[in-house]
Amino acid sequence: MGSLCFNDGVQDDRQPWWKAATFYQVYPASFKDSNDDGWGDLPGLISKVDYLHGLGVDCIWVSPIFESPQKDMGYDVSDYQKIYAPYGTIEDVDALIQTCHERGMKLILDLVVNHTSAEHEWFQESRSSRTNPKRDWYIWKPPRYDAGGNRQPPTNWRGYFAGSTWTWDEHTQEYYLHLYASEQPDLNWENAETREAIYEETMRFWLRRGVDGFRIDTVNKYSKRTEYIDAAVTDKNSPYQAAPEMWCNGPRIHEFIREINQVLAPFSAVSVGELSNTPDPKQVLPYVSTRARELDMVFEFSVIRLGNGDLFTGKYIYKPFTLSQLKALTEKWQCFIEGTDSWATVFCENHDNGRAVSRFGDTSTPELWRASARTIALWQATLTGTLFLYQGQELGMTNMPASWDISHYQDVEAVNFFAEAVASRNEQRIQATKHGLSILARDHARLPFRWNEDDNVGFTTDSAKSWMRIPREKGISVESQLGDRTSVLEFYREMLRLRKRFQGVFVFGTHTLLDRENESTWAYIKEGFLTTKDGHRMRGRALVVMNFTVERAPLVDVSAALGCAPESTRLMVTTACGAVRGAKDELSAWEGRIYCDFGPEICI
Known part of the structure; x- marks a missing residue:
């Protein structure tokens, strides 16, 4: 891009590449199977890089591909320097890096270092004896005994996948800690030798091979409170209690993450951390402050967790929410970086949640599915921060059909709950x-990607071999949507181009919510700096307005919202197609629009 955009006076060429980039998460088991075994793989992903490049993706994030017994779909790593054979080989990773770089794209990997697999050689050594040099690489504690002399875990903590966070090891007569499944023992980050092994064998190894950074799993759980005391009893019906305060944002966490930054910095590698259980912006800002030199970005989950019950015992007891709640949380996490040196992320889907159109949109009819999926695209593409898409989001992929029963759920969390x-x-x-x-299960996001309309959806050649069942839905595929200007896919392509062209407003601009209590429509102003064709900097404003209902809704006073004369306003985008478009002063069902106060003299 020859021209520059500004954010609070900072020129675009001084901003790191990842701020205006669109990242795309690939869940490799479900993306593209190249060898007909029913399991997606790296050669399959390589064959589709051009599709992602054409979509407007700047960086691919690949979920875990390392050697693993797959107790938690690769988030249980048994060897960080080997590739799980069904995905391919380390040479395939090299080829993927090269394929991305040849197209001016980046590649980041998923880094899972709060825990390993119980089959990792580090843990095998650690559990071999209490005197093994790697014993302290994990967290071991002796048992407690109740009044009756019965052995009990060291604390009453409940894990994320139900049950205790402690598992008894008969051989060494102690318990080991695991916040997730018993097959995922937690590493002891208090041990400096352990940390250095993590940095060398999991980070530098892949950075030297050319990866451009990492999405860092469970990034705020490395520092635990070391008193190992019981949590308060909040569920009297369970012996195990939610205790995130014991392991989230612990006493040494910022020290550990600054060390990570020192590992990544020589490679100019980007970092985006998964920041759980941290709903207070004041706690989030230290992680993403430029001066603090910790992480570039984090995922904060308040928006995407809407609808979830209590994170532990009641996580899958659905709680309906209102549009005003969604607005308020979006506003909160749009505005928390204003006036700071920090940065935000934008996302509404990932591998751990149900599909956005099934949760925030309307799938009751094909027409409402399409309309709401396009409006969700407009919502996401106009928010400040780095945009992350999840595979199939650009097609409006939906949750499992309602007719499927519980036997089709495979995820360890869903099964356990x-x-x-x-x-x-x-x-x-x-x-x-x-x-x-x-509505909420992680399995929904893991259904095979839909490339075409045949029975195998282009994911594999034999649906009977597919590791997850393939839904029979027409119209939700690349083949059916590519080139159709009314499709969800083509609208995403249009919005990604618009977002990049006017990044001074949409990526870097400020966010001002309007009419926050309105439960039908959602409107906000985006404002930032743009550049005219003659090179002058000017401030531009855009009004984003969306109808989140099936009824027609009155349109806000556009010129008043933008603060300009009616003749100075311009309709940039509408999600509606043809006859379903609302009148000049109203929005049709699930219609979204963007108006602006700048015209064709703007170039980016």
């Missing part, structure tokens, strides 16, 4: 959990 509900013998809880899973 439902088993726990069944064990309670509480029919109301069982049905509520089943309903919540149908």
Whole structure:
């Protein structure tokens, strides 16, 4: 791009590449199977890089591909320097890096270093004896005993996948800590030798091969409170209690992340951390402050967790939410960086949540599905920060069909939570959990990517071999949408181009929410600096207005919202197509529009 855009006076050529970039998360098991075994792989991904490049993607993020027993779909790594064979080889990673770089694209990998697999050689050594040199690489504690002399875990903490965070090791007669499944023992970041091994064997190894950075899993859980005391009892029906305060944002966490930054800095590698259980902006800002030299970006989950119940025992007891709640949380995480040296991320889908159009949109009819998916695209593309898309989001992929029963869920979390509900013998809880899973479960995002309209959706050649069942839905595929200007895919392509062209407003601009209590329509102003064709800098304003209902809704006073004369306003984009477009003063069902106060004299 020859011209520059500005954000608070900072020129675009001084901004790091990743701020205005569009990242695209690939869940490799479900993306593209090249060898007909029913499991997506790296050669399949390589064959589709041109599709992603044409979509407008700047950087691909690949979910875990390392050697793993797959107890948690690769988030249980048994060897950080080997590739899980169904995905391919380390040479395939090299080829993927080269393919991306030849197209001016970047590649980041998923870094899982809060824990390893129980099959990792580090843990095998650690559990071999209490005197092994790697014993302290993990967190081991002796048992407690109750009044009756019965052995009990060291604390009453409940894990993310249900049950205790502690597992008894008969051989060495101690418990080890695991915040997730028992097959995922937590590393001991208090041990400097452990940290250096992590930096050398998991980070520098891949950076030297040319990867451009990492999405860093569970990034704020490395520093635990070392007193290892019981959590307060909040669930009297369970022996195990939610205790995120014991392991999130612990006493040494910023020290550890600054060390990570020192590893990444010589490679100019980008970092985006998964920041759980941190809903206070004051806690988030230190992680992403430029001066602090910790992380470039983080994922904060308040928006994407809407609808979830309590994170632990009631996570899948669905809680309906209002549009005003969605607005307020979006505003909060849009504005928290204003006046700071920090940065934000924009996302509404990932591998751990149900599909956005099934949660925030309307899938009751094909027409409303298309309209709401396009409006979600407009919402995401006009927000400040770095945009992250998840595979299939650009097609409007939906959750599993309602007709599928619980047997189709494979994710360890869904299986464990439902088993726990069944064990309670509480029919109301069982049905509520089943309903919540149908909306929120992680499995929904892991359905095979839909390349075409045949029975195998172009993912594999034999649907019977597919690791997950393939839904039979027409119209949600690359083949059916590519080239159709009314499609969800083509609208995403249009919005990504618009976002980049006017990045001074949409990527770097400020966010001002209007009419926050309105439960039908959502409007906000984006404002930032743009450049005219003759090279002058000017401030531009855009009004984003969206109807989140099936009824026609009145349009706000556009010129008043933009603060300019009616003849100075311009309709940039509408999500509506042809006859369904709303009148001049109203929005049709699920229609979104962008108006601006700048014209064709702007160039980016």
